[in-house]
Amino acid sequence: MDNVPVVSTDQLQRFVNKSLGTVLDVRPIAAYNGWRLRDENRGGHIPNAKSIPLKWTRYMDWVEVLDEKNIKKSAPVVVYGYEKEEARSMAEKLLDLGYDDLRVYNKFLTEWIVDEDLPLHRLERYKQLVHPEWVKQLIEGNNPQEYDNDDFVICHSHYGYPEDYKKGHIPGAIALDTNWLESTENWNRRTPEELRTRLESLGIHYDTTVVVYGRFSAPVYDEERFPGKSAGHLGAMRSAAILLYAGVQDVRILNGGITSWEDAGYKLSTEEVDPKPIDDFGIEIPGRPEIMIDTPEAKEYLASEDAELVSVRSWPEFIGERSGYHYIENKGRIPGAVFGNCGSDAYHMENYRNFDHTMREYQEVAQNWIEEGLTPDKKLAFYCGTGWRGSEAFWNAYLMGWPKVSVYDGGWYEWSSDPKNPIGTGEPE
Numbered sequence: 258m259d260n261v262p263v264v265s266t267d268q269l270q271r272f273v274n275k276s277l278g279t280v281l282d283v284r285p286i287a288a289y290n291g292w293r294l295r296d297e298n299r300g301g302h303i304p305n306a307k308s309i310p311l312k313w314t315r316y317m318d319w320v321e322v323l324d325e326k327n328i329k330k331s332a333p334v335v336v337y338g339y340e341k342e343e344a345r346s347m348a349e350k351l352l353d354l355g356y357d358d359l360r361v362y363n364k365f366l367t368e369w370i371v372d373e374d375l376p377l378h379r380l381e382r383y384k385q386l387v388h389p390e391w392v393k394q395l396i397e398g399n400n401p402q403e404y405d406n407d408d409f410v411i412c413h414s415h416y417g418y419p420e421d422y423k424k425g426h427i428p429g430a431i432a433l434d435t436n437w438l439e440s441t442e443n444w445n446r447r448t449p450e451e452l453r454t455r456l457e458s459l460g461i462h463y464d465t466t467v468v469v470y471g472r473f474s475a476p477v478y479d480e481e482r483f484p485g486k487s488a489g490h491l492g493a494m495r496s497a498a499i500l501l502y503a504g505v506q507d508v509r510i511l512n513g514g515i516t517s518w519e520d521a522g523y524k525l526s527t528e529e530v531d532p533k534p535i536d537d538f539g540i541e542i543p544g545r546p547e548i549m550i551d552t553p554e555a556k557e558y559l560a561s562e563d564a565e566l567v568s569v570r571s572w573p574e575f576i577g578e579r580s581g582y583h584y585i586e587n588k589g590r591i592p593g594a595v596f597g598n599c600g601s602d603a604y605h606m607e608n609y610r611n612f613d614h615t616m617r618e619y620q621e622v623a624q625n626w627i628e629e630g631l632t633p634d635k636k637l638a639f640y641c642g643t644g645w646r647g648s649e650a651f652w653n654a655y656l657m658g659w660p661k662v663s664v665y666d667g668g669w670y671e672w673s674s675d676p677k678n679p680i681g682t683g684e685p686e
């Protein structure tokens with residue numbers, strides 16, 4: 258390590274401004290997104306830095322991330338963290354992998370952050386994507402950062418599978434069945450009246466801070482009748498989108514779900530918590546109707562040059578090789594929709610998540626969309642089969658601050674159920 262140069266703040270500024278190579282941020286993802294984990298005066302990361310948390314190197318999969326993020330051995334790499342030991346540790350691991358043009362920067366806390374003239378980038382709505390320590394402080398009554406409420410509810414999301422909650426949840430969390438928020442007949446959001454009744458029964462007021470999370474396991478489409486039971490954190494994204502639509506002002510998602518809670522070393526509880534019902538949600542539902550669109554609006558999006566319908570489905574679904582669901586017979590896609598590429602199937606979101614199930618570096622998601630012509634100036638409606646994957650893609654855009662984003666609630670299920678609607682198959686031209 259003695260032969261790895263240490264760069265100064267001025268040198269790093271020139272390195273960044275001239276795009277001379279890769280800047281690598283090895284701090285936790287929460288810090289990269291904008292959380293001030295050391296009570297620093299500003300949060301965020303050095304412009305255009307890539308995020309590979311040092312803790313990822315405990316897993317074999319982390320080496321593949323270097324290729325996914327296009328961090329080349331042929332180009333210079335500057336590594337920084339909160340502490341110089343973090344940067345040194347990552348640099349040693351990169352040296353072992355054959356990266357030899359390495360530098361470390363050790364003044365991020367003491368010089369870069371404290372100088373208001375030096376830029377920091379961050380996820381626009383990072384406050385809505387919380388980390389395990391934030392949730393722990395919340396349930397212990399310690400008033401975490403960016404929280405000024407005195408009313409919160411933590412929801413453990415599952416799909417018709419209460420055993421998932423009973424086998425272990427975050428202490429104090431209540432169970433939230435996705436079936437309570439979406440209809441079991443067509444999987445669209447429930448009526449305003451039904452949502453009001455349910456949210457009041459769960460003790461959720463429009464100005465309650467609601468933290469939503471779920472458990473991830475690996476559902477196997479061909480071997481399970483109801484694979485969605487194993488996709489609790491994906492269901493949490495769906496629940497969060499419907500809560501936002503209903504009018505809950507402060508909806509937050511635990512980044513990585515219950516996996517991140519356990520990975521932080523925090524314990525689960527098997528003590529069931531009963532909700533504390535309230536008499537009135539407080540506002541008319543939907544409080545934010547623009548969050549969800551239906552088929553007539555979806556058709557308007559398809560006809561508009563200023564809007565796009567985004568298919569957050571797998572390639573086999575998009576070209577019509579499979580419907581993606583046991584209960585959907587028709588195969589194909591909505592003609593004119595842009596392929597948003599979720600990943601391998603209806604219950605996985607590899608292209609939107611890191612291998613530890615946290616949300617993928619937001620700049621990578623944005624770049625993939627921009628390459629497909631999906632830009633923040635357009636109206637974008639994300640959809641999948643019944644709303645889960647579309648909701649997760651929606652949350653990525655919403656957290657980035659893209660202003661005109663929504664979920665096409667009916668998705669492929671509703672579209673394909675109407676024989677009057679056109680269906681596309683095969684690879685699009």
